[in-house]
Amino acid sequence: MKKALVLHSGGQDSTTCLAWAMKKFNHVETVSFDYGQRHNVELQAAKRIAKKLGLKNTVLRTDIFSQLGKNALTHNVKITKGKNGLPTTFVPGRNIFFLTIAAAYAYSRGITDIITGVCQTDYSGYPDCRDATIRSLEKTLSLGMDKPFNIHTPLMFLTKAQTVEMIEKLGYFDLLGLTHTCYEGKNPPCKKCPSCKLRAKGFKQAKKHDPLLK
Amino acid sequence: MKKALVLHSGGQDSTTCLAWAMKKFNHVETVSFDYGQRHNVELQAAKRIAKKLGLKNTVLRTDIFSQLGKNALTHNVKITKGKNGLPTTFVPGRNIFFLTIAAAYAYSRGITDIITGVCQTDYSGYPDCRDATIRSLEKTLSLGMDKPFNIHTPLMFLTKAQTVEMIEKLGYFDLLGLTHTCYEGKNPPCKKCPSCKLRAKGFKQAKKHDPLLK
Numbered sequence: 001m002k003k004a005l006v007l008h009s010g011g012q013d014s015t016t017c018l019a020w021a022m023k024k025f026n027h028v029e030t031v032s033f034d035y036g037q038r039h040n041v042e043l044q045a046a047k048r049i050a051k052k053l054g055l056k057n058t059v060l061r062t063d064i065f066s067q068l069g070k071n072a073l074t075h076n077v078k079i080t081k082g083k084n085g086l087p088t089t090f091v092p093g094r095n096i097f098f099l100t101i102a103a104a105y106a107y108s109r110g111i112t113d114i115i116t117g118v119c120q121t122d123y124s125g126y127p128d129c130r131d132a133t134i135r136s137l138e139k140t141l142s143l144g145m146d147k148p149f150n151i152h153t154p155l156m157f158l159t160k161a162q163t164v165e166m167i168e169k170l171g172y173f174d175l176l177g178l179t180h181t182c183y184e185g186k187n188p189p190c191k192k193c194p195s196c197k198l199r200a201k202g203f204k205q206a207k208k209h210d211p212l213l214k
Numbered sequence: 215m216k217k218a219l220v221l222h223s224g225g226q227d228s229t230t231c232l233a234w235a236m237k238k239f240n241h242v243e244t245v246s247f248d249y250g251q252r253h254n255v256e257l258q259a260a261k262r263i264a265k266k267l268g269l270k271n272t273v274l275r276t277d278i279f280s281q282l283g284k285n286a287l288t289h290n291v292k293i294t295k296g297k298n299g300l301p302t303t304f305v306p307g308r309n310i311f312f313l314t315i316a317a318a319y320a321y322s323r324g325i326t327d328i329i330t331g332v333c334q335t336d337y338s339g340y341p342d343c344r345d346a347t348i349r350s351l352e353k354t355l356s357l358g359m360d361k362p363f364n365i366h367t368p369l370m371f372l373t374k375a376q377t378v379e380m381i382e383k384l385g386y387f388d389l390l391g392l393t394h395t396c397y398e399g400k401n402p403p404c405k406k407c408p409s410c411k412l413r414a415k416g417f418k419q420a421k422k423h424d425p426l427l428k
Contacts, residue, residue, distance in 0.1 A: 064276050068318050092359045093318040100314060104282050104307040128358035136354040143350055144342035145306045 003027040004113040004152075005106045007098060008057065010045030012199060013117030013155055015179045016163045019172035020154045021115050022053065029109065031102055034061045039185030048178050060101060065091050095128040096137055103141045103149055112149050119155040119163075131156050160202025168208070177211030188213065217241040218327040218366075219320045221312060222271065224259030226413060227331030227369055229393045230377045233386035234368045235329050236267065243323065245316050248275045253399030263392050274315060279305050309342040310351055317355045317363055326363050333369040333377075345370050374416025382422070391425030402427065 004021045008014045008030035021028045032046040043059060050057035068091065095118055102114055118129040127133060131153070138151040155163050167173055183193040189212060190196055203210045218235045222228045222244035235242045246260040257273060264271035282305065309332055316328055332343040341347060345367070352365040369377050381387055397407040403426060404410055417424045 060278065060281050062276060062278050064274065064278075064315055067274050068315075068322055091318070092321040093314050093355065096314050096354060096358045097311070097318070100307050100310050101278055101282075104305070104311070107306040108282055127360040130357065133354060133357040136350065136357055140310060140347060140350040140354045141307065143344065143347040144310045146341040 001026050002113070003109075003111045004029075004115055005102060005109065005111045006030045006115045007102050007117070008032050008046045008049070009117075010042040010047075010049065010180050011117075012176060012179050012181050012202075013119065013163060015049060015172075015175050016167040016170075017115045017117045017152075017154055018049065018053070019167050019170040019175065021152075022172070023170055025113065028053075029056045029058070029111070031058045031060060031105055033098055033101070034059050036063050036066045039180075039182075041180050041185055041187060045178060045180040049175055052175070052178065058105065060105065062097075062101070064097070065094070068092070093128060095126070096133070099134075099137055099151065100141065103145060103147075106149070107145055107147060112147050113152065114149060115152045115154070117155050118153055119158065121157060121159050159205070160198055161205035164202050164206035164208055168206075173208075174211060179212065181212075215240050216327070217323075217325045218243070218329055219316060219323065219325045220244045220329045221316050221331070222246050222260045222263070223331075224256040224261075224263065224394050225331075226390060226393050226395050226416075227333065227377060229263055229386075229389050230381040230384075231329045231331045231366075231368055232263065232267070233381050233384040233389065235366075236386070237384055239327065242267075243270045243272070243325070245272045245274060245319055247312055247315075248273050250277050250280045253394075253396075255394050255399055255401060259392060259394040263389055266389070266392065272319065274319065276311075276315070278311070279308070282306070307342060309340070310347070313348075313351055313365065314355065317359060317361075320363070321359055321361060326361050327366065328363060329366045329368070331369050332367055333372065335371060335373050373419070374412055375419035378416050378420035378422055382420075387422075388425060393426065395426070 002025045004025040006018045006021050006028060008018055030050050032043055034043055047057055099116060106114055118134060120130055134151055134153055138149055142149045181195050181199045182189040183195045184190040216239045218239040220232045220235050220242060222232055232244060244264050246257055248257055261271055313330060320328055332348060334344055348365055348367055352363055355363045381390065395409050395413045396403040397409045398404040
């Protein structure tokens with residue numbers, strides 16, 4: 001039985017990964033992180049989508065990021081470019097942290113295939129989304145837990161438009177209507193924040209209408 | 215100015231690493247993890263030692279391990295060999311997790327040298343203590359945060375007896391009287407748990423009297 005664990009934020013990218021996993025694996029579970037994000041609507045979206053697909057969704061809580069200094073994900077900080085040239089939404093090591101915890105959880109569930117929606121393309125230059133980081137982490141986790149983990153990143157080299165096309169081809173396009181993307185936590189989306197704009201651009205280029213916009 | 219961050223549990227090994235860092239770096243800080251360990255005496259030892267040396271000690275809290283299943287560090291589980299051949303004190307990915315968070319904290323403090331007391335020798339076969347894991351993680355963290363991190367592991371290939379000799383040569387032997395080692399949280403130590411036995415063996419082989427035993 002091929003089992004997989006999908007890191008599911010409730011957003012467009014990880015939902016596309018979930019659709020991908022549904023096609024590739026016999027048994028799929030999802031894990032979401034309650035890390036003190038400003039908007040709980042993301043976790044609600046993840047629950048909603050898991051329920052729709054009849055999957056187990058586990059929420060793991062952590063308050064570590066709020067202890068590491070201010071950032072725009074867990075604090076009321078303006079989304080802009082920080083001193084280090086990265087957006088203020090950057091939390092150092094965030095994806096390494098999430099994937100490490102996901103792998104530890106997968107270990108306890110007897111799962112070694114882990115799927116994440118990180119992506120080099122169209123992104124804001126977060127260094128922990130790069131393929132080189134993920135491949136190195138895959139090796140680190142496999143060595144550190146003595147399990148042959150596979151970290152699958154089906155979106156790594158795709159544009160936003162291509163991810164829209166991917167979920168359509170996989171037959172799960174309608175799930176996008178249940179996702180959440182807006183950094184401002186708005187539903188309907190604010191259409192003005194960087195996340196909303198990036199999402200809109202992808203749908204426009206793919207010549208599709210976003211089901212979230214009714 | 216050469217700055218370093220030491221992961222300090224308050225135990226014998228990380229205290230020896232702290233002594234090592236005091237000799238090698240101009241500025242030293244320590245970070246400790248409050249991860250729901252059964253005994254808070256470890257954190258008290260870390261505070262005590264930092265105070266003695268006039269260093270900043272930061273405690274980061276996380277309750278993630280207790281969410282990942284039962285283990286002998288955060289639950290009242292007997293210390294024995296588990297089904298996977300590892301002791302029940304094994305928490306998958308624990309050191310990867312600690313070092314990732316320490317690196318994220320170091321990032322915020324402008325520090326790239328991190329020191330940890332993990333050790334291949336004399337240990338219970340925890341795969342995340344191995345040099346290969348640490349070297350891989352060093353690369354992962356450097357890629358993932360775009361900073362050239364160095365993870366120093368001065369005890370990696372030493373026996374317990376050699377770590378006793380090391381701290382003596384560094385001139386910090388007396389600090390061992392302030393450390394905590396016992397898995398059972400006892401002070402004076404229980405002398406029966408695996409940690410107490412391992413510690414006693416090291417002092418015996420180094421022909422030194424443990425200052426913790428008065």
